[in-house]
Amino acid sequence: MRLSDFDFQLPAELIAQHPMAARTGSRLLHVRADSLADLAFRELAGLLAPGDLLVMNDTRVLRARLLGEKEGTGGAVEALVERITGERSAVAQLRASKTARPGVVLRFGSARATVTGRHDEFFLLEFDEPVLEAMEREGRLPLPPYIGHAAGADDDERYQTVFAREPGAVAAPTAGLHFDDALLAQLRTAGVETAFVTLHVGAGTFQPVRVEDLREHRMHSERYVLPEETALAVRATRARGGRVVAVGTTSLRTLEAAAAGDVHLRATTGETNLFITPGYRFKVVDRLLTNFHLPRSTLLMLVSAFAGVQRIRHAYAHAIAQRYRFFSYGDAMLLERCADALAE
Known part of the structure; x- marks a missing residue:
């Protein structure tokens, strides 16, 4: 596929400049195989089942x-x-x-x-x-270039997840920004388990793709850690028939990079420049919770690989029509993995 296949027109007013008053106050678009559902993020627990596993990125954004x-x-x-x-x-x-x-x-x-x-x-x-x-x-917190104000006290709190603990990122794993402690407690009570990986998001996440032929693009490397307890949690989830739900593209890339052809995930530390485009065969992740991404970006290519190109195009058109908020401080999607994303 080519870079121009991942372009779309986004009204500037839909680029969220500030977070919602409450972390869980954002909207959630559930993208299923045959339908879309408009929900509130606080309804997430109703979309998960006991025995499911949420894998989250605990990186902390530096004042970089x-x-x-x-x-x-x-x-x-x-x-x-x-x-x-x-x-x-x-x-x-x-x-x-x-x-x-x-x-x-x-x-x-x-x-x-x-x-x-x-x-x-x-x-x-x-x-x-x-x-x-x-x-x-x-230092100052490095807000993304599409946010038009300098970082203030509110950003110092809200551009970090509530579970951030490992300093090293220059951009937040934004799907995690929607969670607060109360929602995490509600999920645990409902039997949904959580586990953590660390991927320190680099400045390369904002670098544009400059080649039309995606085979020529090279990703920046980023450091990641997949702890033994997370590897065990993923294997246990598989054994009981639960679903592995990646919270954010960074968690997904960590899990997929660590799998390296082996579905029996093991603890590992390393660097990844994994570039996921349609046709990639996912080894670990069953569902993906993510925000809406920039046109022509590697993250839009990743979600298209995961959920299907046409399904993502339809979901984004719906989100624009329904005035969803986009990018880091914007709303979220819950994506089901497509069996054949390239065919979609």
Whole structure:
């Protein structure tokens, strides 16, 4: 398939700029094989059964946007930390009037970092103190580029999931933003189990696909951890006939990358650049809970692979007509896996 197969027109006013007052106040579109159902997210428990397993991404978004200047010249510079590579080292995207060369010192408030090299579009930075401490003190939450306001106190809370605990992402696993503690407790009472993976979402998630032939596209690698208890929970769910429900595309990619051809999932830690397009055969995930994604994006390709190309086109057209809210702070979909997504 080609990039243009995943394009659609979205009215700008449907791009959610702020979260709903309550996390569970968003809408939920249930996309089934032969029908669509308009629901509220708080009704999710009624769509799950005792013995089902929700797999969630517990990554925590870093305060990864740093504003500062070049030492000596005073030239403005903005850094978006892509990844922490050591206690005092990181890889970042830099925006400045002139390219920062190795040896240039950058100041971000009271934090100080030296450019030590470059790899593709990323710059290697060495901080004078632990990176996490510098970012927590001087950084800002990196809201997606389609959100038109700077991160405020409300975003500091609402652009993190209530189960975020492993710092390392530069973008939130947004399907998880709809859950609050009360809903999680309701699901546990109903017999729905939960398990966690960690995938640190990188800045590459916002990079556009620049080739028409999707076979030529290369994904950025992202770090993931699938703990032993989660692998055991998935195998136990399979054994009792329950369904594995991925909360978000990041959880799905972690599970599918870790399976690596083996449906008997095992604990693993690694990097993945798994690019899922129609024709991919899913090994682990039965259902996917996800937000609505950008036109021409790898995430739209993933959900089309999971639920069927025509079914997703129909669901998105319905969502636009019904004025659903799109992207990170928007509404959600619950997708059933299509047996033959390419044929769809």
